[in-house]
Amino acid sequence: DTGVSQNPRHKITKRGQNVTFRCDPISEHNRLYWYRQTLGQGPEFLTYFQNEAQLEKSRLLSDRFSAERPKGSFSTLEIQRTEQGDSAMYLCASSLARVENTEAFFGQGTRLTVV
Amino acid sequence: GDSVTQMEGPVTLSEEAFLTINCTYTATGYPSLFWYVQYPGEGLQLLLKATKADDKGSNKGFEATYRKETTSFHLEKGSVQVSDSAVYFCALTTSGTYKYIFGTGTRLKVLA
Numbered sequence: 001d002t003g004v005s006q007n008p009r010h011k012i013t014k015r016g017q018n019v020t021f022r023c024d025p026i027s028e029h030n031r032l033y034w035y036r037q038t039l040g041q042g043p044e045f046l047t048y049f050q051n052e053a054q055l056e057k058s059r060l061l062s063d064r065f066s067a068e069r070p071k072g073s074f075s076t077l078e079i080q081r082t083e084q085g086d087s088a089m090y091l092c093a094s095s096l097a098r099v100e101n102t103e104a105f106f107g108q109g110t111r112l113t114v115v
Numbered sequence: 116g117d118s119v120t121q122m123e124g125p126v127t128l129s130e131e132a133f134l135t136i137n138c139t140y141t142a143t144g145y146p147s148l149f150w151y152v153q154y155p156g157e158g159l160q161l162l163l164k165a166t167k168a169d170d171k172g173s174n175k176g177f178e179a180t181y182r183k184e185t186t187s188f189h190l191e192k193g194s195v196q197v198s199d200s201a202v203y204f205c206a207l208t209t210s211g212t213y214k215y216i217f218g219t220g221t222r223l224k225v226l227a
Contacts, residue, residue: 004158031213042119042204042217043159056214091158093215100166103149104208104215106158 004107006092012113013082020078021110025094032075033104034067035091036060043091049075050097082114117142119205121218128195128225136190136221138179138205146207148172148181148188153202153220162190162203195225 005024013019025032030051035043046065047057051072061067064082069075079086089111093104122137140146147166151159163172168183177192188205205218 006158033214040220042206042219043215045214045216048214050213093159100210102147103161103164106151106160108158111156 004092004094004105006090006107006110008110009108010111010113012115015084015114016081018078018080019082019112020076021090021092021112023075023077023092023107025074025092026105027073028096029094029105030072030097031095031104032069033093033095034075034077035093037089037091037109038087046077079112082112084114087112087114117144117146117207117209117212117216119207119216119218121203121205121221124202124220124222126221126223128223130197130225130227131194132225134190134192134195134199134223136203136205136223138188138190138218140186140188140205140207142186142207142209144209144211146209148179149206149208149215150177150179150188150190151204151206151217153204155201159204195223197225197227199223200225 032049034046037043049069064080067077089109091109093106095104118141149164150162152162163174165172165181171180202220204220208215
């Protein structure tokens with residue numbers, strides 16, 4: 001296990017199409033996070049799972065966005081009816097719950113371009 | 116809510132110059148503090164961390180000290196290299212919220 005893995009690395013889609021991204025966290029990590037990063041900005045929190053439970057969602061996560069972590073392992077982030085404003089880097093991170101205030105480990109991200 | 120404020124970039128330095136990137140925070144709880152680095156087209160990598168007041172995190176010649184009295188966690192390096200050119204993010208997390216809050220990032224460019 002070499003770290004957090006995200007697929008695809010790049011996605012170009014037409015406005016109005018649906019897209020789905022996948023994240024495979026570090027195997028023993030039970031916390032999983034999705035962040036969005038736009039050019040020149042820091043990562044913005046979208047949502048967080050502990051095991052399979054989605055415990056928090058940002059107000060940035062509109063109804064067009066949905067995230068799942070069905071078996072507490074990998075996670076998917078789906079965006080329906082994409083808009084140009086959805087163009088961004090989507091970052092996944094994971095951490096270990098039993099270690100207080102530990103660091104999050106990030107994947108390399110999926111860059112979404114909506115044309 | 117919790118927040119992190121970083122000095123705006125870009126910061127341009129000559130090789131072997133001294134680096135300081137300022138970071139201050141606001142937190143309702145007792146935060147842990149982090150510096151992450153992002154190279155072009157890549158995700159974030161942890162550079163260093165500190166989990167309690169007066170702790171000093173260090174890695175690859177970079178250092179930062181957790182100053183509770185000034186709510187700061189400034190990043191320093193005595194002699195930068197061209198390979199240090201990247202974007203640096205200050206971040207925090209607190210027990211109970213579990214999410215990580217990031218600053219807007221500071222771009223560093225080191226010239227040979």
